[in-house]
Amino acid sequence: MKNLTLESTKYTPDIKLDADTGIISMVGKSYPENTFEFYQPVMDWIEEYFANYAKNKTTVNMEIIYFNSSSSKLFFDFFDVLDEAKENHNIKINWIYDKENESALEAGEDFIEDFENLAINLVGKD
Amino acid sequence: MQINNLEAILEDEGIVFLTYGGLLTQSLISGMTDALEKESKVNEMSMKVSHNLLTIFIELSQNMMNYSKNSSLQDSGLNSKGLIIVGYDKSNDSYFILSRNILDAKDKEKIIPKIEQVLPLNNDELKTLYRELRRSGRGKHEKGAGLGFVEVARRCDKIEYSFSKINDSCYYYIFKAIINNS
Numbered sequence: 284m285k286n287l288t289l290e291s292t293k294y295t296p297d298i299k300l301d302a303d304t305g306i307i308s309m310v311g312k313s314y315p316e317n318t319f320e321f322y323q324p325v326m327d328w329i330e331e332y333f334a335n336y337a338k339n340k341t342t343v344n345m346e347i348i349y350f351n352s353s354s355s356k357l358f359f360d361f362f363d364v365l366d367e368a369k370e371n372h373n374i375k376i377n378w379i380y381d382k383e384n385e386s387a388l389e390a391g392e393d394f395i396e397d398f399e400n401l402a403i404n405l406v407g408k409d
Numbered sequence: 410m411q412i413n414n415l416e417a418i419l420e421d422e423g424i425v426f427l428t429y430g431g432l433l434t435q436s437l438i439s440g441m442t443d444a445l446e447k448e449s450k451v452n453e454m455s456m457k458v459s460h461n462l463l464t465i466f467i468e469l470s471q472n473m474m475n476y477s478k479n480s481s482l483q484d485s486g487l488n489s490k491g492l493i494i495v496g497y498d499k500s501n502d503s504y505f506i507l508s509r510n511i512l513d514a515k516d517k518e519k520i521i522p523k524i525e526q527v528l529p530l531n532n533d534e535l536k537t538l539y540r541e542l543r544r545s546g547r548g549k550h551e552k553g554a555g556l557g558f559v560e561v562a563r564r565c566d567k568i569e570y571s572f573s574k575i576n577d578s579c580y581y582y583i584f585k586a587i588i589n590n591s
Contacts, residue, residue, distance in 0.1 A: 397540060
């Protein structure tokens with residue numbers, strides 16, 4: 284499976300979806316104009332990955348500094364895909380935030396409450 | 410000089426970090442977000458306040474950008490009159506984001522219940538509503554599902570809004586979100 288890499292812009296995160304290592308990462312800000320169009324290739328890749336190519340262990344690193352409400356919805360849908368895939372796959376999720384960034388921490392806590400059965404770790408960075 | 414008058418008006422409101430009037434585009438919004446982020450560092454805002462400010466700014470300006478694409482407004486020739494102001498109010502140590510744009514009667518009727526829905530809610534109730542709206546089915550992402558107003562309400566301390574009539578079909582829509590500094 285081809286890896287998917289999207290370089291960050293001023294309003295979209297750095298995205299690396301690596302089928303060889305099983306590491307999925309999104310780092311940066313997220314407030315594109317057309318959020319769902321922008322993330323469609325990411326969502327397609329994830330579905331395809333878990334359907335046919337997933338490694339024994341998949342690690343998801345999310346480090347989103349701030350995001351608009353449609354990105355919030357999109358990340359919810361993204362976690363929803365992970366939630367379905369967890370039955371057959373070993374998935375570890377790190378929600379990484381700056382320790383001073385209270386709202387990023389709260390966003391991570393919201394996802395933990397919404398997806399009780401996903402292994403989401405809050406990782407505070409200094 | 411009229412420019413001095415304008416400055417005086419802005420000074421009355423406190424310290425203005427950013428003011429823009431006209432048609433909004435995504436690249437303008439991201440440029441202004443960048444500028445606000447720098448301003449928040451210069452002013453030594455806490456990360457919490459600054460991220461609340463940035464998130465509300467993005468939410469309101471992207472809303473304005475979307476509403477300005479409304480075809481009935483484009484026909485009226487009024488669509489470019491968007492205005493957004495971000496500033497600090499000395500008198501009560503708070504930051505504010507004010508947006509003003511033109512809506513047609515139909516959009517006005519759509520927006521009012523969404524704002525009224527969030528106004529009476531406390532933080533816990535806002536969180537519950539936010540999570541309910543967000544889980545509304547994968548792929549359902551119609552613009553203006555209402556999540557944006559809940560996001561804004563969660564991140565500010567006070568919301569003020571009003572409409573004033575321009576003509577039979579168009580209104581000025583003014584929305585102000587206030588964030589307490591302490």
